[in-house]
Structures are given as structure tokens and as C-alpha cells.
Amino acid sequence: MEVRDNNFCIGGIGAKSLVEEFGSPLYVYDEEIMRTRARELVGAITYPNREIKYACKANTNVEIMKVFREEGMSIDAVSPGEVYAALKAGFDSDSILFTTNNATHEEIEYGVRKGVMVNVDSLSQLRFVGEHHPGIELCVRINPHVIAGHHDHVITGGPESKFGIDYTQVDRVKEIAREHRLTIAGIHQHIGSGILQPEKFMEAINVLLDTAKHFEGLSFIDFGGGIGVPYREEEERIDVQVLGLKISEEFEAFCRAYESDLKLIIEPGRYLVAESGYLLATVTSVKEGQRHRFVGVNSGFNHLVRPAMYGSYHPIVHANCVEGDRVRQAIAGNLCESGDTFTRDEQGIVDRDLPLFNEGDVVAILNAGAYGFSMASLYNSRPRPAEVLVRDGEARLIRKRETIEQIVN
């Protein structure tokens, strides 16, 4: 953690001064952290024919997407909006994979028209693409029945998951593909998000590689995203060098048996952006309740929904008094629901020992770069925050703060 004169700094700039310059609440991202994470992953996969797709749902800011383009990555997009954002960020259409789920026919057509490869996740979608675009190249998402993820909501493998084609239905996939002369260029899986157990990845990878044996002429295999980051001090970071090496070795062995050097793809989102992002909010009021000292701020789950939605823990720092006498406090948002507290788990409020907050102080919520702004809403008709990117000690506005006039119509 970067601290100067007891002030919390992001990329060399004081958090409080960022709020003074750009307003509050504010999302701030440290470009160096993103690039470090990107280079770590690129270096971790030793197999040479590899591609890292940034799963841009984690953060769709076009300027952030450009950073990953510069780092040599491609894109996994899940909607026409994300495809559009990727094209706007300068990605070539052939570097974008359009991973659909319950997409409309129009959405699939949008992807095909833009020249991006469609990753279908049901037999009926496969049939639709076959009927309308016979001969096209595509990717098929498989559900390998391996279950992992930080919360039930984000487990995407297994029988409870709506994603992918069951790995036992490979024959049906091949039949439909044959009927419409479709080229299955790749197979794909994504088992869940926020995974901190490397063995889960290896389990799923082995299932997908077994499945891949049933397909001829594949060009790539995409193992999805899901690499977690530690949010709590006691959580252990995945050693991506070790994991990358293991994946590369398994893949190389597979390619030898398959007699083709396929492309190995992974598509992380969180790992690349989570730790680079901070949500800065300002204390608007303090209330000494019977059970809790409520520190009220000018933000809420409309700007960072993870605590309210999953009971997720985010580290919190008193930005203008990093070290001070600590008291138990609950940090609460300004929305009209009791669930609108940043310090909570799934059961309810969990106070934190933090330096005493008073009105006007700045609260920094850490690890907010992934699924923060991208899940923000207009609930209570409150505009979404501005976004700022910090690089080499300079801050640049990368999304303007919304206004009430823009959002109410």
C-alpha cells in the first residue's frame, strides 16, 4: 500500500487530491498494476502458441481495454455492447470471441456481421447458426461439470449451470456441425470466477482435453477465465507461474497426441483489473447507532454491488488518515435499502476496525477494478461515477461523471 504523510496514494497521487480534482465518488485505476498482472500471465504460459483474451465484462472502459490491447491481448466479449467496445478500443474483429448465452438471433447476427467468431453455448444456437450461416467457423462452449467459484452465483460448471453444452452431448454437436458443414475451430469452457484453487483449473482442463479428442481439426482450445485474486489478507494468491507451467505441459502433451500445435487460450477478467481499481467515496454523515457506528458515504451498491450481491469483502482504507486510532465502524451507502453497506457478508453488517471517520473524509474501497463499474446501475436515479486512469504520476479522466439530466429521460 502506497502512503505518503498518512495519505493513501494511487500510482503516486494522493487519493484525496484525486477526489478534489475529479469529484466524488470516483473510480481510479492504476495502469501499472494492470500491466504487471498482464505481463505475469503472458510470461506464465510457456507454451508458445498461446493467446490471452481479456474478458472485458470485468471492466469495459475502452481506455482500459486499450491497455490490454497494447499488452498483446485479445478479447472475450459476451454481448453486442462488449463487441462494440472492443472494436472501439481498436481490437481487430478476428481477435474477438463472442461468447453468447441465451443470446437473441439478432445478437448472434450482429456478431457474425462484425466478423467476430461466435462461441455458441447450446445445441439450438448451434443449429440456428448452421441454418443461417452454413460453412461458418465457430467455437462451442462445453460444460465440463467441474464446479468452482467464490459464490454460487458465479459457478458456471456443473448440472446447476445454464452455460455450455454438456460434455456428454458431443455427438449431437458433431452431428449438427456435419449437417450444416460448420467448422468447429475451437472448444471452450469457463467453470467459474474467483477461483483460488489451482487444482480446479487442472481438473476442468483435463475434462476439456478429453472432450477435444472427439473433435477433428480444432485450431484452438479456450480454458476460460476465473483466476481469483486475494481480497482478504489471509487469502493466498494463486502462483500463476506454477499454474501456467502445468497448463502448458498438459497442453503440449495433448498436442503431441493430437498431432497439431493448437492454440492455447485463457480468458481472465478479474485477475487483470481487480487490484488496479479503487472506489473513492466521501463521508457525508456519521451516526452512532445502538449497534453500529454508521459511516455514511456518497456511494452505494449502485456503484459497487459485490458486497450486497455476494457478501464480498473489499479492503477499506481511511484515505486521508491511513494510520489512526481504530474504532469499530460500518461503512454504509446512500441508497434506500439496509443491504446497502460495504462492510458486510451475506448475513448482514460486519463492522471493521478502521481509523475514525468523520464527515468530509475519503473512504477508499480497494480491489474494485473488476466487476465494479461494469456492474454499476442507475438505482435511485443516481448517476454513475467518473473514472480516472493513473499512469506515471499523472491522472487522466477516462469516463465523465454522468449527470442527472443524462440518466433521467
Ligand code: LLP
Ligand atoms: N469467460 C467467461 C465466459 C466468463 O463468463 C467470465 C466471467 C470470464 C471469462 C472471466 O472470469 P474472471 O477471470 O473475471 O473470473 N460479477 C462476479 C463475477 C462474474 C463472472 C462472470 N463470468 C463478481 O463480481 O465476482
